Amino acid sequence: MSFVTQARVIQPGGASLSEGVFQQLRTYIYERTGIFFADNKKYLLESRVSRRLLSLGVPSFESYYRMLTNGQGSSELVHLINTVTINETFFFRNDFQFAALQDTILPELIKKRRGEKIDRIRIWSAACSTGEEPYTIAMVLKDKIIPRFPSLKLEIVASDINSHVLDVARKGTYKEYAIRAVSEDYLRRYFVQDGDKFHLHDQIKKMVDFRQVNLFDRNTMRSMRRFDIIFAANVLIYFDFNSKQAVISSVYNSLNKGGYLLVGNSETLYGVSQAFKPIHFEKAIAYRKE
Ligand SMILES: C[S@@+](CC[C@H](N)C(=O)[O-])C[C@H]1O[C@@H](n2cnc3c(N)ncnc32)[C@H](O)[C@@H]1O
Numbered sequence: 001m002s003f004v005t006q007a008r009v010i011q012p013g014g015a016s017l018s019e020g021v022f023q024q025l026r027t028y029i030y031e032r033t034g035i036f037f038a039d040n041k042k043y044l045l046e047s048r049v050s051r052r053l054l055s056l057g058v059p060s061f062e063s064y065y066r067m068l069t070n071g072q073g074s075s076e077l078v079h080l081i082n083t084v085t086i087n088e089t090f091f092f093r094n095d096f097q098f099a100a101l102q103d104t105i106l107p108e109l110i111k112k113r114r115g116e117k118i119d120r121i122r123i124w125s126a127a128c129s130t131g132e133e134p135y136t137i138a139m140v141l142k143d144k145i146i147p148r149f150p151s152l153k154l155e156i157v158a159s160d161i162n163s164h165v166l167d168v169a170r171k172g173t174y175k176e177y178a179i180r181a182v183s184e185d186y187l188r189r190y191f192v193q194d195g196d197k198f199h200l201h202d203q204i205k206k207m208v209d210f211r212q213v214n215l216f217d218r219n220t221m222r223s224m225r226r227f228d229i230i231f232a233a234n235v236l237i238y239f240d241f242n243s244k245q246a247v248i249s250s251v252y253n254s255l256n257k258g259g260y261l262l263v264g265n266s267e268t269l270y271g272v273s274q275a276f277k278p279i280h281f282e283k284a285i286a287y288r289k290e
Pocket residue numbers: 033034035085086087088089090093126127128129130133159160161162165213214215216232233234235238264
């Protein structure tokens with residue numbers, strides 16, 4: 001809880017974020033992650049980072065910023081990132097996108113790859129948060145694709161910048177909120193309920209390989225290559241125009257020719273990149289690398 005006074009927001013613990021330190025902190029975060037806190041998001045940065053101040057016992061945002069920028073910075077960066085990223089997600093978040101994936105994108109890609117004598121499809125969920133998106137992909141593959149193409153090798157890589165969400169993802173245990181859009185049939189076949197918890201079956205968990213990747217880090221991105229389908233959904237909204245362009249250009253290089261990029265429902269590549277061809281499906285768009 002925070003208390004609004006006339007001039008500023010006072011966080012529990014008493015520290016408040018001055019305009020000057022806000023500018024420094026947001027630049028620090030932006031340069032390392034591409035995530036941009038606009039002026040109207042100052043309150044968000046303040047309330048999130050104040051939790052970190054409290055748990056470290058650091059008295060002010062100024063001292064915290066000093067800590068980040070002296071020798072201790074690199075070990076604190078991971079905590080700062082875990083604190084400021086927004087990880088909202090759920091299974092089958094965009095069901096029209098998954099319908100396009102199973103009915104058109106995958107069957108067409110598989111046919112094309114087989115024509116090229118390649119019996120392998122690689123999918124990357126590139127901002128996977130707590131794992132609901134890659135596990136949704138895994139369930140769709142298990143249910144709809146593997147029975148039709150049993151000899152096909154399928155790989156699902158899932159990554160996020162936030163180390164904490166990846167730990168949650170690897171466990172594969174979810175609450176009601178996350179599974180609210182999962183069909184009864186999939187719930188019964190792929191989850192075990194234990195009170196208010198839903199444990200995903202090992203057969204689905206084993207299909208996904210989780211790793212930590214910062215989409216804004218060009219060096220790491222150079223090691224992420226040869227994917228047929230990349231989901232970068234509901235992450236572009238946290239970037240400004242320049243970081244969006246930088247990330248999309250790296251993602252482009254990570255895709256095979258003819259591969260597809262899928263972004264969030266409220267996101268678009270319009271004005272960001274002309275390198276892809278938008279392919280329209282019922283209530284979903286995918287971007288193909290030509
Ligand atoms: C709102 S979640 C989206 C989860 C999922 N893709 C979906 O659509 O439901 C956005 C995720 O992007 C991650 N993220 C933010 N900046 C990132 C970056 N530079 N590199 C990789 N992941 C990032 C956050 O940690 C967060 O988990």
